[in-house]
Amino acid sequence: MAYRDLRDYLEALEKRGKLHRVTAEVDKDWEIAAVCRRVFQKIIPERRPVLLFERVKGFRIPVLVGSLGASSEVYAVALQDRVENIHERWEQAQTCPIKPTRVPTGPCKENVLRGNDADLSRLPVPIWTVGEDPGPYITAPCVVSRDPETQAYNVGTYRLQVKGPRKLGIQAHEGQHISHHRRKYEGSGRSTPVAVVLGPDPTIEMASVTKFSLDTEEYDIAGGLRGEPVPLVPCETVPIEVPATAEIVIEGEIPPGYRELEGPFGEYTGYMGASGNMPVIEVTCITHRDDPIYRAFFSQMPPSESSCIKQTGREQSLLKHLKVDLRLPVLDLHLPESAGVAGMMLISIKKGDPLDVKRVVSGAMRYAEGFGKFIVVFDEDIEIRDHFQVDWAMSFHVQPAKDIEIIPEVQAVALDPSQAPADVPQEHPSRRISSKVIIDATRKHTFPALSLPPKEHLRRVDAEWAKYGLE
Ligand SMILES: Cc1cc2nc3c(=O)[nH]c(=O)nc-3n(C[C@H](O)[C@H](O)[C@H](O)COP(=O)(O)O)c2cc1C
Ligand SMILES: [Mn+2]
Known part of the structure; x- marks a missing residue:
């Protein structure tokens, strides 16, 4: 009930x-x-x-x-x-x-x-x-x-x-x-x-x-x-x-x-x-x-009640549009609370075709132009809700001159204070238009092996974890 x-x-x-x-x-x-x-x-x-x-x-x-x-x-x-x-x-x-x-x-x-x-x-x-x-x-x-x-x-x-x-x-x-x-x-x-x-x-x-x-x-x-x-x-x-x-x-x-x-x-x-x-x-x-x-509602500086509730609805609505309506190979979409659930949009995809990144970005922009001043697309293995993995992939999968695109003249993130000085009225047209950064953080060629122990070694250690006397 x-x-x-x-x-x-x-x-x-x-x-x-x-x-x-x-x-x-x-x-x-x-x-x-x-x-x-x-x-x-x-x-x-x-x-x-x-x-x-x-x-x-x-x-x-x-x-x-x-x-x-x-x-x-x-x-x-x-x-x-x-x-x-x-x-x-x-x-x-x-x-x-x-x-x-x-x-x-x-x-x-x-x-x-x-x-x-x-x-x-x-x-x-x-x-x-x-x-x-x-x-x-x-x-x-x-x-x-x-x-x-x-x-x-x-x-x-x-x-x-x-x-x-x-x-x-x-x-x-x-x-x-x-x-x-x-x-x-x-x-x-x-x-x-x-x-x-x-x-x-x-x-x-x-x-x-x-x-x-x-x-x-x-x-x-x-x-x-x-x-x-x-x-x-x-x-x-x-x-x-x-x-x-x-x-x-x-x-x-x-x-x-x-x-x-x-x-x-x-x-x-x-x-x-x-x-x-x-x-x-x-x-x-x-x-x-x-x-x-x-x-x-408690709002103002994130995190707040406002950022918590916006995140769930917005992520779900966008993810459903990309995955179900547009049938794109999107795994997850994250709008971090630290960015007010508006400034950053992180997307992970199972890239089948190099054009998938562009398709996903244009789908997201058309559906929610005012979200994601920074849109970053990652490969499927990156857990986009983990800041550590996001920073890692942005650091080592991106060549700035080739993989970063700036799109001028798009709808601004609402109330973005970097748009105009504080004394420009809220309804002034200059507050409505901004630009976006698109970062393709997927791997564009074959990468060397990861510098991690082989999976079976890690599995063996996990299975015998108690013997090492760690917590
Ligand atoms: C705490 C909170 C405060 C909000 N305040 C405003 C606001 O003052 N003005 C506004 O246009 N949208 C505001 N929004 C966003 C709207 O509620 C949101 O865009 C919603 O979709 C509006 O309904 P509509 O899509 O039917 O117009 C706020 C959202 C939250 C969570
Ligand atoms: Mn409505």
Whole structure:
């Protein structure tokens, strides 16, 4: 059975010793960010817990961080599965999505706040990069919108700046699916209705942060991931349906054509992202469960919850495209967290033909042009998740003048601070175009034998390991 809701999932985490309740009082305006940073720096992923800050100074609502991406072990609990099966579960969800069902009402309607009661300052929204961010940011919003022509749903995570009791800034770049919807509404002078879902069943968050094709509905992918349809209820003030068991739902509208300064925000690159002119959401209603939990993603400098969750979805989506859709001889594809799951793309292939490297690179670039400022292709024997092997192969399989190609004028890695000085606005065209380095780190001719003991000698030593008295 799929988790009913976030609470059901937290119980499962607690049973596995993966939930840590912080009972000391914490200040949302500086302390939560610093505690999260230390948890990600000091505790290795295998032991890193999900954090529930139970006593937030000045609020009765607890703050939950890391419940999707404290580690891949936690992510696996969210899928009720083992780490080794995460990729397979994603493949299954994409090939067999499940449409949502409709229910008349649900727990997210236990409290309905309209008019001036729909006040964002009731929520304990943390400040993440203290001294740099202009205020609190909602970092784990699953923003639901609809195509005004087809009524198809989209769910995407785009940071929301709290700008007033009933106003949010929204930073979704032009290629994001909500921007397609907004342009259509704006084209006919209409507001874009939206619903911001906080603290749904974890599979909704998984789908919300992952890029699919424009016509893929994230509700269906979430259904595929959980193995059951997502039950939806209608919103109070906008023609949108939201997951019935979500902790908090903020309903609102994006007024057409209006823009306001948004940002800067401490970004996933490890630097402040530039500010720019962005649309706003005018809040029309807030509904929440009794004793709601406020959910936040921890992002900024990698490693973070953000880098952990992006990695799984992005690697899987690209790998499936290259292997299954394009039938290329790709074994593995890795987007390291240290590169923000965007800057570096490592691919291992079983090279049959010298042109395979070019085919794989062009397939990856066409599918995800904004990922991989450095794309490196390795032979099948290189374990691309092992930095030592990657450095070794790059050092001894590459002739720079022949094997490195620079591709000018391609889509930039989003928010890359090396693109332009900090004072260039986020929406400036110069931030959109960059260049790429392609490195062919496969062997191009016969190589000498490896300077290792013969395999049978190593096997014999392994078999008699105890006799050497080593650990
Ligand atoms: C923690 C986190 C924060 C994100 N913030 C933003 C953001 O502020 N703006 C944006 O355009 N994308 C942001 N993204 C990336 C989008 O969520 C991602 O591209 C997703 O595919 C968007 O949905 P869509 O493909 O349906 O547009 C964020 C992702 C994560 C994990
Ligand atoms: Mn989408």
